[in-house]
Amino acid sequence: MEPILEIKQLKKYFVTSRGTVRAVDVIxxxxxxxxxxxxxxESGSGKSTTAYTVIGIYAPTSGKILFRGRDISxxxxxxxxxxxxxxxxxxxxxxxxxxxxxxxxxILELPLKVHRIGTREERRRRVAELLRMVELPEDYIYKAPHxxxxxxxxxxxxxxxxxxxxxxxxxxxxxxxxxxSIQAKIINMLIQFQKEMNLAYLFITHDLSLMRxxxxxxxxxxxxxxxxxxxxxxxxxxxxHPYTKMLLSSIPVVSEEEEKVKPEKIVxxxxxxxxxxxPPGCRFHTRCMExxxxxxxxxxxxxxxxxxxxxxxxxYGKKEER
Amino acid sequence: xxDVLLDIRxxxxxxxxxxxxxxxxxxxxxxxREGQRVGLVGEAGCGKTTTMKCVLRILPSPPGRxxxxxxxxxxxxxxxxxxxxxxxxxxRRISMIFQDPTAALNxxxxxxxxxxxxxxxxSRNSLPKKEIRQRAIKALQEVQLPDPERILASYPIxxxxxxxxxxxxxxxxxxEPELLIAxxxxxxxxxxxxxxxxxxxxxxxxxxxxxxxxITHSLGVVREMADWVYVMYAGNIIEGGPKEELFREPxxxxxxxxxxxVPKLTxxxxxxxxxxxxxxYLDPPSGCRFHPRCEHAMPRCSQEKPPFLPVxxxxxxxxxxxxx
Amino acid sequence: xxxxxxxxRRKEGFRRGWYKFSRNPVSVVGLFFVLLVSFLAAFAPYxxxxxxxxxxxxxxxxxxxxxxxxxxxxxxxxxxxxxSRIFFGFRYSLxxxxxxxxxxxxxGVILGLIAGYYRGTWIETLIMxxxxxxxxxxxxxxxxxxxxxxxxxxFNAMMAISLMWWPWYTRLVYGLASSLKHEFFVQAAEVxxxxxxxxxxxxxxxxxxxxxxxxxxxxxxxxxxxxxxxxFVGLGAQPPTPDLGTMVADGAKYLPDQWWIAVFPALxxxxxxxxxxxxxxxxxxxxxxxxx
Numbered sequence: 001m002e003p004i005l006e007i008k009q010l011k012k013y014f015v016t017s018r019g020t021v022r023a024v025d026v027i028x029x030x031x032x033x034x035x036x037x038x039x040x041x042e043s044g045s046g047k048s049t050t051a052y053t054v055i056g057i058y059a060p061t062s063g064k065i066l067f068r069g070r071d072i073s074x075x076x077x078x079x080x081x082x083x084x085x086x087x088x089x090x091x092x093x094x095x096x097x098x099x100x101x102x103x104x105x106x107i108l109e110l111p112l113k114v115h116r117i118g119t120r121e122e123r124r125r126r127v128a129e130l131l132r133m134v135e136l137p138e139d140y141i142y143k144a145p146h147x148x149x150x151x152x153x154x155x156x157x158x159x160x161x162x163x164x165x166x167x168x169x170x171x172x173x174x175x176x177x178x179x180x181s182i183q184a185k186i187i188n189m190l191i192q193f194q195k196e197m198n199l200a201y202l203f204i205t206h207d208l209s210l211m212r213x214x215x216x217x218x219x220x221x222x223x224x225x226x227x228x229x230x231x232x233x234x235x236x237x238x239x240x241h242p243y244t245k246m247l248l249s250s251i252p253v254v255s256e257e258e259e260k261v262k263p264e265k266i267v268x269x270x271x272x273x274x275x276x277x278x279p280p281g282c283r284f285h286t287r288c289m290e291x292x293x294x295x296x297x298x299x300x301x302x303x304x305x306x307x308x309x310x311x312x313x314x315x316y317g318k319k320e321e322r
Numbered sequence: 323x324x325d326v327l328l329d330i331r332x333x334x335x336x337x338x339x340x341x342x343x344x345x346x347x348x349x350x351x352x353x354x355r356e357g358q359r360v361g362l363v364g365e366a367g368c369g370k371t372t373t374m375k376c377v378l379r380i381l382p383s384p385p386g387r388x389x390x391x392x393x394x395x396x397x398x399x400x401x402x403x404x405x406x407x408x409x410x411x412x413x414r415r416i417s418m419i420f421q422d423p424t425a426a427l428n429x430x431x432x433x434x435x436x437x438x439x440x441x442x443x444x445s446r447n448s449l450p451k452k453e454i455r456q457r458a459i460k461a462l463q464e465v466q467l468p469d470p471e472r473i474l475a476s477y478p479i480x481x482x483x484x485x486x487x488x489x490x491x492x493x494x495x496x497x498e499p500e501l502l503i504a505x506x507x508x509x510x511x512x513x514x515x516x517x518x519x520x521x522x523x524x525x526x527x528x529x530x531x532x533x534x535x536x537i538t539h540s541l542g543v544v545r546e547m548a549d550w551v552y553v554m555y556a557g558n559i560i561e562g563g564p565k566e567e568l569f570r571e572p573x574x575x576x577x578x579x580x581x582x583x584v585p586k587l588t589x590x591x592x593x594x595x596x597x598x599x600x601x602x603y604l605d606p607p608s609g610c611r612f613h614p615r616c617e618h619a620m621p622r623c624s625q626e627k628p629p630f631l632p633v634x635x636x637x638x639x640x641x642x643x644x645x646x
Numbered sequence: 647x648x649x650x651x652x653x654x655r656r657k658e659g660f661r662r663g664w665y666k667f668s669r670n671p672v673s674v675v676g677l678f679f680v681l682l683v684s685f686l687a688a689f690a691p692y693x694x695x696x697x698x699x700x701x702x703x704x705x706x707x708x709x710x711x712x713x714x715x716x717x718x719x720x721x722x723x724x725x726x727x728x729x730s731r732i733f734f735g736f737r738y739s740l741x742x743x744x745x746x747x748x749x750x751x752x753x754g755v756i757l758g759l760i761a762g763y764y765r766g767t768w769i770e771t772l773i774m775x776x777x778x779x780x781x782x783x784x785x786x787x788x789x790x791x792x793x794x795x796x797x798x799x800x801f802n803a804m805m806a807i808s809l810m811w812w813p814w815y816t817r818l819v820y821g822l823a824s825s826l827k828h829e830f831f832v833q834a835a836e837v838x839x840x841x842x843x844x845x846x847x848x849x850x851x852x853x854x855x856x857x858x859x860x861x862x863x864x865x866x867x868x869x870x871x872x873x874x875x876x877x878f879v880g881l882g883a884q885p886p887t888p889d890l891g892t893m894v895a896d897g898a899k900y901l902p903d904q905w906w907i908a909v910f911p912a913l914x915x916x917x918x919x920x921x922x923x924x925x926x927x928x929x930x931x932x933x934x935x936x937x938x
Binding site for chain 1: 365366482483484485512513514515516517518520539540541542543545546569579580581582583584585586587588589590591592593594595596597599600
C-alpha cells in the first residue's frame with residue numbers, strides 16, 4: 001500500500017535568545033491510509049513539533065513531508081486549499097481550541113464555509129449531522145464552548161476536524177486533559193470513525209498504555225529523535241531500546257497482569273536534558289543504564305531487529321563488529 | 323496502624339451561583355490514621371479539592387459554604403476552631419503540595435528565601451539563621467536534589483518541573499507535619515519523572531511516619547502511592563478500603579466502570595466503563611447520585627441515599643447492591 | 647446563521663449578565679452615575695429648572711446667589727442658575743467623550759489587530775513605531791498647542807485629542823492580538839484555511855471586546871477630564887457655552903467667597919468621570935466567562 005504521509009529526514013530548529021532549540025532533529029517515518037501511528041514522548045521530545053510541522057503551523061528547517069507523494073514541506077499559508085481539507089488536526093486542550101466567543105454552530109460551520117461546501121441550508125443540515133455523529137444534541141449549535149463539559153468540547157473539536165471529510169487527522173493528545181471515562185468514549189468514537197472513513201491518524205501522546213489499545217504502530221521520541229518504532233503488539237512484548245524499557249517500567253498500572261508486562265529491574269533516573277543543548281552521541285546516554293563508551297560519541301544508526309521493528313541503539317545489530 | 327488523625331464526618335458544601343445553589347459536597351466521610359497513606363481518587367469536578375479546602379479552611383466563602391458536618395483533627399473540630407488556631411495547624415501540622423509547582427513557588431524569590439521562610443515560621447521556637455540554613459540544605463538533600471547550595475541560590479524558573487516539585491515536597495515536609503495533603507502532585511510531570519517523585523515521596527513519608535492524603539484522578543498512581551483508597555463521585559465518597567482489596571475486587575459500579583475504562587498495558591481495547599457524564603450540581607439526582615448512569619440501578623436508588631457501610635471487613639461502599 | 651433568534655434566550659442572557667455585573671456594588675454605583683448623567687444630559691431642556699439660563703442670559707438682580715431652594719446650586723455672576731447649566735454642561739462633556747472615542751476606537755483597534763497578528767514582520771514594525779511617535783506627545787499638550795494656534799473651539803480640541811488617542815487602542819489590541827494569535831482556536835481556523843479577515847475580526851476581535859470596552863469606559867472619563875481642562879484654561883468651549891470646565895474656570899475667580907460657582911460644576915465633572923471609571927470594572931465582570 002502507498003503511504004499517505006511520508007516524513008523524510010525532517011528537521012525543525014527554533015532559534016531563540018537562549019540558543020537553538022533542536023526540537024526535531026532528523027526523523028523519518030511514514031503512515032499508511034487507515035493506520036494509526038502513535039508518536040509517544042515526554043516533554044521536549046519534539047512530538048508536538050512534528051505534528052505542527054506536518055499540519056503546517058511551522059515550516060520545516062530541512063527535510064521533506066510528502067502527502068500522497070506530493071511535497072507539502074511549506075507552512076499552511078502556502079498550501080493549496082484542497083490540502084487543508086484533507087489534513088486536519090484535533091488539539092490537546094478543547095478549552096483553548098474552541099473560540100470562547102463563538103457558538104458551537106459557528107465553529108462547526110467554519111470549515112464548510114471556507115471550503116464552500118453546500119448552500120446555507122445544506123451547511124446547517126451538515127452541522128446537525130456532525131453533532132449527531134459525535135452524539136451531541138442538536139440544540140448545542142446555540143451554545144458557547146464554556147457551557148459544555150471538557151469531553152463534549154473535545155467531541156466538537158473532533159466534529160470540526162471531520163467536517164471536511166479529511167484523509168489524515170493529527171490527534172495531538174486529544175484525551176490527556178480528560179477523565180478516563182470520557183477518554184474511553186472519545187477513543188472508541190475515533191476508532192469507529194477511522195474504520196468508517198478509512199482515516200489515517202497520527203496520534204501524539206505521552207500515554208503508552210493508551211497506545212497499546214489504539215495504535216497499529218508506535219514510535220518513541222526522545223529529545224528530537226526517534227528511538228524505537230515497531231508494530232504495537234511487538235513493541236510492548238519485546239521492547240529493545242533502554243529508554244522504551246524505562247518508560248514502560250515507569251507507567252503506573254492498575255493490575256498485577258499489567259505489572260508483568262513492565263520490564264523488570266529498570267528504574268527511572270535522571271532529568272530530561274534541555275533540547276537546546278542535547279547530549280552528544282545517543283541523546284539518551286546520560287540516563288541509560290546500559291551505556292558504554294561509544295554511546296557518548298556516535299549517533300546510533302537504525303537497526304531492524306524484527307519485521308518493521310526499528311531501533312536506534314548501539315546495543316543492537318553491530319555487536320559482532322565490536 | 324495508629325490512632326485516627328483526621329476524621330471528616332458527613333460534610334456538606336454548597337456554592338452560590340446565579341442559577342441557584344451548587345450542592346457540591348453531599349455528605350463526605352473520610353478518615354486518616356496515623357502513618358496511613360490515603361488515596362482519594364475521582365474524576366474532575368467530583369469534589370476532591372473542595373474537600374481538602376475545607377480541611378485547611380481555605381474554602382472561598384462566599385460563594386462556598388459548609389452547611390453541615392465536622393472535620394476532626396485529633397478529635398478537635400477544625401470547623402469550630404478560632405482562625406488563629408487554624409493558622410497554627412495549617413502549614414505546621416498539616417502541609418500541602420499542589421499540582422502546579424510553578425504556581426506554588428514565588429518566581430521573584432530564590433528557593434532559599436522561600437524554603438527558609440517556611441522553616442522559620444514553621445518551627446515552634448525561633449532558630450538562629452545558621453541553623454535555618456542547615457535545615458534547608460538538609461531538606462533539599464532529603465528530596466535528593468543535587469548540589470543543594472546552588473539550588474538555594476536559584477530561582478524557580480532555573481529548575482525543571484520535577485526539581486520544582488521536589489522543592490515543594492521539601493518545603494511541605496520541612497515543618498515535620500503530621501498530615502501531608504498532596505493534590506495531584508505528579509499530574510504535570512513526565513512519566514519517568516513522576517515515577518521518581520512518587521518513589522521519593524513514598525520513602526520520605528514512610529521514614530517519618532507522616533500521614534498522607536493523596537488526591538489524584540489516576541487509579542494507577544493511587545495504586546503506587548496509597549495503602550488505603552477512597553473513591554469519590556459527585557460529592558460523595560462511594561467506596562473505600564484497603565488498596566489491595568479495592569483493586570482486586572472493586573464493588574461500587576462506578577469504581578468498576580472506572581477500572582474498566584483505564585487503558586491497560588496488556589491491551590484488549592478500552593471499555594466504556596461509565597456512560598454519561600457527571601451530574602449537574604444545581605439539581606443533582608435524588609437518592610444515589612450515580613443512579614442515572616448505573617447499570618444496576620433499582621427503584622430504591624432514586625429514592626434514598628445509600629449509606630456508606632462496610633461490606634467485607636473494612637471495605638466500605640455506598641451502594642444498595644451490597645445492602646440487602 | 648447560528649445567532650440565537652429567540653427572545654427568551656436574549657432575556658436569559660441579559661439576566662445572567664446583570665447578575666454577574668451586579669455582584670460588584672462598585673460597578674453598580676458607576677452605572678448609576680453614568681445613567682444619571684446621561685439622563686440629565688438627554689433631557690436637560692425638560693429637567694433643568696431654568697433651561698433658558700443655558701445660553702446668553704443675564705439677570706443681575708439674582709447674580710451670585712448662594713444655594714437656596716430657588717436655585718439649588720446657587721447662581722453665577724450673571725444670575726444664571728448653576729444647576730441648569732450643569733445639566734446642559736453634561737451634554738457637552740458626554741458629546742466630547744462619545745465623538746472622540748468613536749473617532750479613535752475603530753482605527754486604533756484595526757491597526758492593533760493587524761500589528762498583533764503580523765507580529766515579527768515589517769508591518770508590525772511600521773505600525774508600532776508610528777504608534778510610539780504619537781504616544782510620545784501628551785494629548786493635553788497637543789490639544790493646547792492646536793487650540794492656541796488655531797481658533798479655540800470644542801471641535802478643534804476634539805480633533806487634537808483624537809489624533810493623540812488612537813495609539814492607546816493600538817497598543818492595547820496589539821498586545822491582546824499578538825498573544826491570541828497563538829491560541830489553538832486561531833491555529834485551528836488557520837489550518838482549516840480561513841481568511842485573514844475572518845481570523846482578525848471573527849476569531850481574535852471578539853476576544854478583545856471586553857478589554858476594549860473597559861478601556862473605553864475609563865477613557866470616557868479621561869477625555870471628559872481633558873476637555874474640561876482645556877475649557878478651564880480657555881482653549882476649549884467658549885462662553886457662553888455651558889461647559890463644565892469653563893464654569894469651574896469662571897467660578898475659580900470668585901473663590902472662596904462665592905464657592906458654589908466653582909464647586910458644583912467641579913463636583914459634576916467628578917461624578918461623571920468617577921461614574922465611567924467605576925463602570926469600567928463592571929464591564930470586565932460582565933464579559934467574564936463562567937466555566938460550568
